[in-house]
Amino acid sequence: AQKITQTQPGMFVQEKEAVTLDCTYDTSDQSYGLFWYKQPSSGEMIFLIYQGSYDEQNATEGRYSLNFQKARKSANLVISASQLGDSAMYFCAIGSSYKLIFGSGTRLLVRP
Amino acid sequence: GAGVSQTPSNKVTEKGKYVELRCDPISGHTALYWYRQSLGQGPEFLIYFQGTGAADDSGLPNDRFFAVRPEGSVSTLKIQRTERGDSAVYLCASSPRGDYGYTFGSGTRLTVV
Numbered sequence: 001a002q003k004i005t006q007t008q009p010g011m012f013v014q015e016k017e018a019v020t021l022d023c024t025y026d027t028s029d030q031s032y033g034l035f036w037y038k039q040p041s042s043g044e045m046i047f048l049i050y051q052g053s054y055d056e057q058n059a060t061e062g063r064y065s066l067n068f069q070k071a072r073k074s075a076n077l078v079i080s081a082s083q084l085g086d087s088a089m090y091f092c093a094i095g096s097s098y099k100l101i102f103g104s105g106t107r108l109l110v111r112p
Numbered sequence: 113g114a115g116v117s118q119t120p121s122n123k124v125t126e127k128g129k130y131v132e133l134r135c136d137p138i139s140g141h142t143a144l145y146w147y148r149q150s151l152g153q154g155p156e157f158l159i160y161f162q163g164t165g166a167a168d169d170s171g172l173p174n175d176r177f178f179a180v181r182p183e184g185s186v187s188t189l190k191i192q193r194t195e196r197g198d199s200a201v202y203l204c205a206s207s208p209r210g211d212y213g214y215t216f217g218s219g220t221r222l223t224v225v
Binding site for chain 2: 004033035037042043044045046047050091093095097098099100101102103104105
């Protein structure tokens with residue numbers, strides 16, 4: 001079975017600062033993917049970034065980067081230069097085929 | 113359409129009633145997924161369709177829940193004899209194949225009173 005743990009229910013960050021959202025995972029699969037989604041108050045799940053278990057380099061997408069430490073089974077999301085529009089729920093997820101297992105999320109609030 | 117469309121956006125129903133939730137995926141996406149998100153939790157997998165058939169319905173909580181996708185496009189999630197514990201946001205997603213390239217809809221918020 002696969003499991004995602006997000007230990008930060010809520011986080012604050014000052015606008016323009018960087019913030020790291022923690023995610024640890026557990027899986028017995030050799031091949032898997034790790035994902036981060038953003039969920040604003042509108043409710044839609046917005047895909048941010050993906051890391052494959054065999055990818056040697058950390059994934060980056062614009063202001064988002066994924067700090068992948070396979071031995072520690074962690075996949076932290078780093079958001080650089082935070083913006084007010086980054087305030088939302090953030091979910092980490094793991095998948096080995098078509099099904100995603102999500103964590104309980106972290107609520108990020110960006111302060112002006 | 114441009115995105116995944118879910119209707120209604122909100123549904124309030126009385127305990128014991130029957131409800132249907134609709135999902136219109138991105139045109140051409142063969143894979144369709146339903147997830148349920150309870151308050152304060154991440155989404156939980158319910159069912160996966162590849163074309164018209166349910167390839168994996170292991171996440172459906174009990175036999176009151178059923179989903180169809182008769183023509184391989186629009187899907188309907190059906191809940192019989194609703195209970196207060198069914199209150200949640202029901203999210204639909206589609207992808208070009210049965211892989212990770214999900215696009216989620218905005219969800220249907222179901223409230224059972």
